[in-house]
Every structure is written in C-alpha cells, then in structure tokens.
Amino acid sequence: MPARQSPNNPKTAIRKPKKLSREEIEEVFRRFSAANPEPKGELEYTNAFTLLVAVVLSAQATDVGVNKATRDLFAVADTPEKMAALGVEGVSRYIRTIGLFNGKAKNVVALSELLIERHGGEVPTTREELEALPGVGRKTANVVLNIFFGQPTIAVDTHLFRVGNRTGLAPGANPLKVELALMKAVPGWAMLHAHHWLILHGRYVCKARVPECWRCLIADICRHEPKTPAPVAKGGGLAPPR
Template identity: 65%
Template sequence: MTRDEIFEFFRRLAELNPAPETELLFGNAYQLVVAVALSAQATDVGVNKATRALFRKVQTPQQMLDLGEEGLREHIKTIGLFNTKAKNVIALSQLLVDEFGGEVPSTREELVRLPGVGRKTANVVLNCWFGQETFAVDTHIFRVGNRTGLAKGKTPDQVEAKLEKRVPAPFRMGAHHWLILHGRYVCKARTPECWRCPVVDLCSFKAKVLEPKGTSSSRT
C-alpha cells in the first residue's frame, strides 16, 4: 500500500468505529494484565466468561495471591492452557507485590519481566491502560497486515515494525484495535468476507471472496 492508501484505509475504519477498544472486560490495570495473559490462544468471549466472577473477587495482585493457584484454576478451567496460565498469573502477581508495590509498571521493559507477559501483552497494556501508541500484533493483525499489503512480515515483530513505521499519526492510538476487529469480524482466516469489507479496493489480496458462499450457485 502507498502512504495515501494507508491513510485512507484507516480513515474508513475510523469512520465506521470512531472509538475502538479491546473487547476484554477489566476494571483496572492489574485486571487488564491478567485478562490479556489469559487470552493467549483463547477468545475474548471465553476469557470474559471466566473472569466475570474472578474479577468480582480479585482486584489486586495480593487478592490473587490470597485466592491461590488452585482457586484461580477453578475460575479459569474453561480456558485453554489454564494450568500454565494459572501458574503465570500467580507468579506475576507475586512479582508485582514484591517489586512494584502491587502496581502495574508503565514501561514495556518492566512489563515483559512479568511471567506470562510477552511483547504483545505488554503492548496491549501500554495502549489500553497507559495510552501509549503501540501495536500489539496478534494472529488477526499478522494476517490482516500480510493479506492486505498494509504491513507484510514473516514474524509478528516484523509486522509490528512495519506498522510502527507506516501508520500515520491520527490513527496510531486506535490502529491495533481497528486491525484486530477487522480481522476478527471481516478479514477472517478461512474465508475473508471481502463482499462487505470497507477497504476491499485498497487491499492487495488476490484471492478476494466477493460473494458469500453459495450465492453464485443459487442464481439459476
């Protein structure tokens, strides 16, 4: 995509959704860290179901430690990899209590020290809670970046670097939300719904799906 096309790409997504935000539910920075850590290889809907009751009980790292790993597992057992995630959440809660006074740090370097928190999770927290211009590249953004030609790369880090360089100033805060939502609901993995895509004419994907499945065969 050219610079003008990228601007138009985001302008259209912004027009349709002027105030994009994460679909994860949380009440404070700590709950956001936990929710994003739990969301790896899981849906936001599934995480929200699991954390609804959990977050009524737990608002701080110390409360999570008081609940304990076994108690946490009971709350999140419907989420994939819940045993490993429970261990990480307890460990990151302990680190927050021990080294950060129970507060979530506001730098990527400190965030990625937390068990179970990688660059993507740190970027989500920095963007959604601390209002920083970051690009959290998940599977949706990786796909959309490569498929559309917006930001091609062989790894999430490469796609992130391209977005960092190419996304224009007015759209940097909301960019990763627009891309995630676009990938989740329109530019889907198996069958992109190009027939209802607002940026289809800007996209370089050659195998566009311009009609819903079964539409052509029903025209007789």
C-alpha cells in the same frame, strides 16, 4: 507447476503482496476511523491489573471465553494481593474453562506476587518491566500499554499478522517485523486506535479461512487476490450476513 504456498514449509514459494503506498495507508485508516471513531477491545476489566490478567489468560483462547471465566474471578480478586492470596489452586478453579489453565494460573499468581514485591502492587508502565513478569510477552505488554495507559503501541496477534500481510499494509515474515512495519506506516493521528481497528477487521471481516471481501471497507485498496465474492443463497440473491 509453481510451488504451492504453505506456511509450514519455508521452501515453498510465497508471493508477497506489493506494499500499500503512504496515500493508500492514510485512506485505509481514514475509512476505519469514519466507520468506528472510538474502537474498544473486547476483554472485560476494571483496572490495569485485571486487564493484564485478562490478556495473559487470552493467549490461545477467545475473548468471549476469557470474559466468562474472569467475571467471577475478578469479583473476588481484582488486585495483586487478592489474586496472590487465592493461590494457584484457587485461581485454577475459576479458569478451568480456559485452555492451558494450569500454566496460566501459575503465571497469574506469580506475576501478582512480583507486582507486590517489585512495584508496590501497581502495574508498571514500561514494556521492559511488563515483559519481566511471568506469562507476559511483547504482545501482552503492548496491549496493556495501549488500552490502559494510552500509549501508541501495536500488539501483533494472528489477526494483525494476517491483515498486515494479506492487505499489503505491513508485510513481514514474523510478528515483530509486522509490528515494526506498522509503527512506521500508520499515520500519527491513527496510532492510538490502529491496534483495535486492525484486530477487529481481522476478527470479523478479513477472516483466516475465507475473508469477507464483499463487505470490506478497504477492498478496493487491499492487495489480496482473488477477492472473495459475496455468497449466494439457494434460489438466488445474496445470502444473509453471517
């Protein structure tokens, strides 16, 4: 009996999908573009600083949950100076509903202080400078660079990692390998929006437990097998969309 696939056991056999061809990748993004020409992120922000804070807070949390907490927070602290003045306890009071809020509050205050000290209160525009801030890793830096500064970066979260591997778009053993594979594979014209198209596809269609293949724009191109059939309602007919 073949080994059962397990993401937690490196000794088990994991069958990698065949990578999509250049022509197939071009078609994937053509379809995403046709369906959603101007995709947007779902985190709420008012400037580069509030976007940076929102992304830091979004680690292991949902965008919906982060938005609920930051609406009141950003109303009183939308600059590094105001955020630092709140202090860790002050920030914590606003973000208690977010997982790991104590550690995140410390990072938000610390990065605010460093922005004031090193960058005159402005959010830097390079990955290296962003990653030097507390709580900011490669993924967070890429999100800020892409969304606010319009740089062609791709931030690989759990959704992009899954989509890249499952579809054959950019198979890779870890997020960095998937990111680098996507940077090579994505057509130049699609680079700016690729991050958003893929994260939205992974969040709402190519879901982790049960991908909704029956309503996928790229099901005929995707390497994932077997495709998930459309759900059937009791008494016949297709079940209503979830």
